[in-house]
Amino acid sequence: MTKLIIILLSAVFINNYVLSRFLGICPFLGVSKKLDSATGMSLAVIFVMLMATAVTWPIQMYLLVPNDLGYLQTIVFILVIAALVQLVEIILKRYVPSLHKSLGVYLPLITTNCAVLGVTILNIDEGYSFVEAMVNSLGSGLGFFLAMVMFSGVRSTIEGSDIPKSFQGLPITLIAAAITSLSFLGFGGVIENLFA
Amino acid sequence: MNTLKNFTKGLIKENPVLVLVLGTCPTLATSTSVINALGMGAAATVVLLCSNIVISALRKVIPDKVRIPCYIVLIAGFVTAVQMLVKAFAPALDKSLGIYLPLIVVNCIILGRAEMFANKNKVFDSAIDALGMGAGFTLALFLMATIREISGNGTFCGIEIPVLIDNHISIMTMAPGGFFVFGLLIACVNKFAKNKPQKKNFDCAGCPQAELCGKTSCDEEKKEAAVND
Numbered sequence: 001m002t003k004l005i006i007i008l009l010s011a012v013f014i015n016n017y018v019l020s021r022f023l024g025i026c027p028f029l030g031v032s033k034k035l036d037s038a039t040g041m042s043l044a045v046i047f048v049m050l051m052a053t054a055v056t057w058p059i060q061m062y063l064l065v066p067n068d069l070g071y072l073q074t075i076v077f078i079l080v081i082a083a084l085v086q087l088v089e090i091i092l093k094r095y096v097p098s099l100h101k102s103l104g105v106y107l108p109l110i111t112t113n114c115a116v117l118g119v120t121i122l123n124i125d126e127g128y129s130f131v132e133a134m135v136n137s138l139g140s141g142l143g144f145f146l147a148m149v150m151f152s153g154v155r156s157t158i159e160g161s162d163i164p165k166s167f168q169g170l171p172i173t174l175i176a177a178a179i180t181s182l183s184f185l186g187f188g189g190v191i192e193n194l195f196a
Numbered sequence: 197m198n199t200l201k202n203f204t205k206g207l208i209k210e211n212p213v214l215v216l217v218l219g220t221c222p223t224l225a226t227s228t229s230v231i232n233a234l235g236m237g238a239a240a241t242v243v244l245l246c247s248n249i250v251i252s253a254l255r256k257v258i259p260d261k262v263r264i265p266c267y268i269v270l271i272a273g274f275v276t277a278v279q280m281l282v283k284a285f286a287p288a289l290d291k292s293l294g295i296y297l298p299l300i301v302v303n304c305i306i307l308g309r310a311e312m313f314a315n316k317n318k319v320f321d322s323a324i325d326a327l328g329m330g331a332g333f334t335l336a337l338f339l340m341a342t343i344r345e346i347s348g349n350g351t352f353c354g355i356e357i358p359v360l361i362d363n364h365i366s367i368m369t370m371a372p373g374g375f376f377v378f379g380l381l382i383a384c385v386n387k388f389a390k391n392k393p394q395k396k397n398f399d400c401a402g403c404p405q406a407e408l409c410g411k412t413s414c415d416e417e418k419k420e421a422a423v424n425d
Contacts, residue, residue: 020371022225023295026304029220071280074298075272082265114221114302121298166387167379170217174379182372 004135007128009191011139017115018147019181024115028148029173031106033159038152039145044106046141049119051088052081053137056120057130077120082111115144151180199324206328213336214385218304222296223337224374230353233341234334235289239278239297241330244306245323246274251314252322258315267310268301275300305333336381343377344368 017023024045031041056077064070089107092100110116119140123133154176163172212218219240226236247270251258258266279297283290290297300306309329314322346352348368350361367373 022221022371022374023299025220025224071276074276074279074301075269078268078272078301079265082268112302112304112307114299117302118295118299121295125295166383169386171379171383171386174375174382178372178375178379181375182367185370185372 004132006191007132007135008139008142009194011136012143012146013184013187014191016143016147016181016184017118017140018144019177019184021118023118024113024144027106027109027113028144028151028177029170031109032148032152032155035149035152035156037106038148040102041106041109042141042145042148044103044110045113045115045144046138047103048081048085048088048107048110048116049137049141050134051084052077052116052120053123053133055084056080057123057133060124061130073121073124078117081116081120085111115140147180147184151177154180199321202321202324203328203331206325206330206332207335208332210329211332211336211385212305212308212329213333214382215389216308217382218308219333220378222299222303223333223340224371224378225296226293227337227340227344227374227377228369229292229345229349229351230338230341232289232292233337235282235286236293236296237330237334237337239282239293240300240303240305240333241327242278243271243274243300243303244309244330244333245326246277247271247306248309248314248322248326249319251310252317252319255315263315264307264311267307271306271310272301305329340374340377340381343381344373348373 011017015021018025018028027041027045032038059076059080060070060073064072064076085107089100092103092107119137123136126136128136155173158172158176167175206212210216213220213223222236222240226232247267250270251267254266275298278300279290282293282297309326313325317325342352346357346360347365348370349366350357350364365373368377
């Protein structure tokens with residue numbers, strides 16, 4: 001149990017996908033302008049990450065490894081994720097239209113989100129069990145959510161301020177991301193010591 | 197002449213990282229040292245070259261409706277090949293690039309070039325375009341890695357630099373330094389590229405599917421989706 005909590009907390013804070021592992025930077029910079037779109041995108045990411053792990057982990061362990069096909073990992077995983085995203089979109093549209101309305105527009109964007117492919121491959125690389133892999137995915141998704149929501153707050157402050165001309169737009173956003181990511185460095189070592 | 201133009205536009209005018217702002221994730225993650233940056237640049241260039249050539253050759257065969265999945269499968273195939281080659285011949289590089297090597301699959305530059313260039317142009321032009329874009333990507337990575345490694349580690353390609361080695365700013369090789377240096381570089385590009393369209397929509401600038409969705413902002417898409425419902 002302690003191990004699961006450590007995995008969860010370190011995925012959220014220390015190894016935050018966006019701010020320390022640089023995965024999923026594209027949506028982080030692209031969709032974090034407004035709070036509601038940031039929330040929608042991150043919820044969709046959490047959802048897809050959990051689904052993708054639930055599907056890819058068994059595929060890797062029970063299909064690829066026993067048949068000595070480990071080298072197909074990248075191809076299989078990206079296809080599974082792409083198919084899964086499409087499937088989820090269709091199912092949501094048909095049965096849960098209200099959820100589709102809030103998450104739907106973000107789903108197609110997630111296929112090429114490196115955070116999702118990243119989490120599924122990392123789960124295998126780290127040798128996690130199924131439960132640990134699911135917890136890690138949840139933590140990574142929550143970390144993404146936290147970073148997105150925090151950063152959308154930071155960005156709304158930037159929008160209204162007076163910025164040198166060449167820094168307008170993306171450069172100032174990246175500098176703000178640097179400072180946000182600096183604040184996450186403060187969590188380093190906290191979680192291990194919490195349970196030591 | 198045209199061939200030369202195709203090649204050089206990727207280097208500076210349409211630099212994939214600094215001007216088009218594609219492939220930000222590997223740029224930030226692998227630019228901690230010059231060796232890593234060059235390795236990543238080379239790997240991505242090889243994948244880009246192969247995928248551009250094949251996609252361009254098959255541009256009349258692949259049906260328009262399922263082109264994106266087709267491209268992804270092709271790209272994933274080449275990435276797997278490169279991954280195996282790197283594992284076999286440069287195991288140290290494989291270790292330091294780690295997760296970012298398979299993640300070349302979702303590198304926006306590769307899918308972006310397939311969609312923007314390779315499916316409209318001849319094989320030779322596409323190959324030149326891929327080489328130019330790959331060189332541009334490598335150049336941007338090299339630039340960032342040089343700044344980060346010299347200031348953050350006091351070394352260049354692992355060679356110690358006298359005074360700096362004792363006065364290095366470690367934060368530059370850590371995550372915040374990556375964002376910071378990238379921000380500064382783009383600001384420099386904005387400053388010097390005067391004829392570049394300044395009114396750029398940054399909503400989609402960092403979006404991996406910006407060139408695929410064809411809309412100016414995601415809010416627009418959202419509105420449209422709301423209308424459709």
